Amino acid sequence: MTSEPPVQRALEGVTVLDFSHLLQGPFATQLLGDMGANIIKIERAGSGDMFRSMTFFAKWVGGSESPNFLAWNRNKRSIALNLKSKKVHDLIMEMAKTADVVVQNFRPGVFDRLGYGYEDFKAVNPRIIYCSGSGYGEEGPYVDRPGQDMLIQGLAGLIDNTGRGDQAPVPAGAGLADQIGAMNMVYGILGALYWREKTGKGQKIEVNLLAGMLAHLAQEYVAVLNLGQDLKRPNSGIGHPGMQAPFGIYETKDGYVSIAMSPFKTLYEVLEAPELAVYDDLATLYDKRDEVWEKVNAETRKYGSAELLERMLAVDIWCAQVNDIRTAAEDPQVRHMNMLTTYEHPRGGTVRVVAPAIRMSETQPVIERPAPLIGEHGREILAEFGMAPDDIDSLVADGDMTIET
Amino acid sequence: MTSEPPVQRALEGVTVLDFSHLLQGPFATQLLGDMGANIIKIERAGSGDMFRSMTFFAKWVGGSESPNFLAWNRNKRSIALNLKSKKVHDLIMEMAKTADVVVQNFRPGVFDRLGYGYEDFKAVNPRIIYCSGSGYGEEGPYVDRPGQDMLIQGLAGLIDNTGRGDQAPVPAGAGLADQIGAMNMVYGILGALYWREKTGKGQKIEVNLLAGMLAHLAQEYVAVLNLGQDLKRPNSGIGHPGMQAPFGIYETKDGYVSIAMSPFKTLYEVLEAPELAVYDDLATLYDKRDEVWEKVNAETRKYGSAELLERMLAVDIWCAQVNDIRTAAEDPQVRHMNMLTTYEHPRGGTVRVVAPAIRMSETQPVIERPAPLIGEHGREILAEFGMAPDDIDSLVADGDMTIET
Incomplete structure (x- = not known):
């Protein structure tokens, strides 16, 4: 756990009812939690967030915990509820009266059919900001398709743009479509919170992975659709299908280095290869890029x-x-920036994690809690919303609430 | 240009003095502009934003315009000034008195040495939110190194995670480190704007590409640093170095499809390949993933x-x-979502661009302006800040302001 001095928090007093699972929604609410929002993670009773059962290497941190889940769920408290129960529905709507934000990323329609659509929340709290995440938006031909990071990378064109031209294309080796979707949720929610300060009004925000990925390929789209030329993966280590040499990844005796846009003359001079001067104009560096790369x-x-x-x-x-x-x-540099830190987790032990990425002089984001166990904070959360201990016990007894300890 | 009906704008009334160039800062301010902020792009007199002279394919939209610049600079007005001029410095500080946000992404120290550090702006307007972007933060061993998207992808580990194990690693085929940096700027600025509504206080925000990229590799870091196993690129079309089969990219008669996490039994049954049942447990699907992929x-x-x-x-x-x-x-689905639209540009003509990625029920982001010419709006911006026409003329005559028409 970081032990920085207490700071003021940009989102102090903002309560988020977070029904999201997997990556997009949880990363978004983690970013809000890092800024001090009160994140109430509402998981399904029983097994909780599906990401708890997914991992890399077929291995588990501390023997049981998902690294993926641990990565995206700090600074949240968990309550695990059976959302299909009428009693739980009443309870959520009671909580919503004083909450600020609702986040969910079920497949389109699923959450609405359970009685948790925007209109349901708006009816009890018109100031609510309701953010839904999906793979492809809430309507259209793919509305019922599964929406997942790599699928979106492929649909949007990122995969076709990555790898070598003489081989199959490859995905980027991180869940970037999901994570960009998370950033778009944050963008919408914070914009809506600011506007609510000015007007008192809530609203609904829809974010989807495909649109987010397209927006992050904006310069590739503008180039292809306006220049009448397709992006073709290079047959060498050139680093982007639209770029000329020398931009790319190069071999050394002991590994690889990247060389980005740099005056070509400076490069061939420092490499003591003056014979490369014959390639030194933009059109040639593009047309003969694989030859130049070699x-x-x-x-x-x-x-x-x-x-x-x-x-x-x-x-x-x-x-x-x-x-x-x-x-x-x-x-x-990574060490200097203290970008890798730890938190203490009851089952995972001392877990190494990535620190918040931005610095704010007055409201520095900090890590205050590890990722929660399933429903770990159910009792304290319901008590804060005024529920009597006996009523909490009966929720547990009825199987409508799970508490892992 | 989109011709949607007028909407309310989440960031109406927020004025941004945007000194940024290339990708990170400009994408951030475009996102703020899409939400209705008044973005005043302050370019260097003469040649303007460096991105205007960079392109893909060694080709130009309309013969002269950079697709990269066109992609990230809609919804802004431009003024092109010589920031080294004392007269211009006075002018900027006058503008800062009523501005809300300053964005800059010069190399660390450069902008401060010209008299435009956070403390300079704070002295004239303590409510100012000052956001600086850099490659590696504002101190540390790499502070003077060039910070560029592909370099950051490589330093953070994304490149090593992408591609095939029996070949050189490859960058993701889009400027994702830069674009994630932009989203982090938006995250910080909007969080700070919300907090300023509550407290009246401005602050400084520091964003850097390396930290942002690390945060988007959080689950890879948590896995490697806590599970004691390195991520090795697979020697097949498996889609992520931490994942088991079948997750990956597969060949078909006429192209490729992606297959993400799915019950393996369902997959081999639908493929009518029951002999694959022997691989059907998590450890085997990881250990023999390349064999399963084949x-x-x-x-x-x-x-x-x-x-x-x-x-x-x-x-x-x-x-x-x-x-x-x-x-x-x-x-x-992309067509259904209307994610590709156009704007009219005086030199580029009808330019096809990617639309805003999120939907907001009350304050929908829209495209209202194309990317500007260099200093195109210099006169109208200075007039809005109360400058007399004669004084504007003398700035131009002195070479301290460029106006392209």
């Missing part, structure tokens, strides 16, 4: 990564090492 | 993409087609 790569292979970077950085070539996760965790 | 791929190749998807979707296998940008633009 020639530059033949030079970079003569160096170790550290030596090559030192030479190139000295003349302000835009370049960097290519880390894996473990070397990145030890990278001097 | 066997599943041998089945998927028997089908055309459309037929295969229809069969798999009927039993709720999580799957989708892999589009390129052009087929994605014609995809039925």
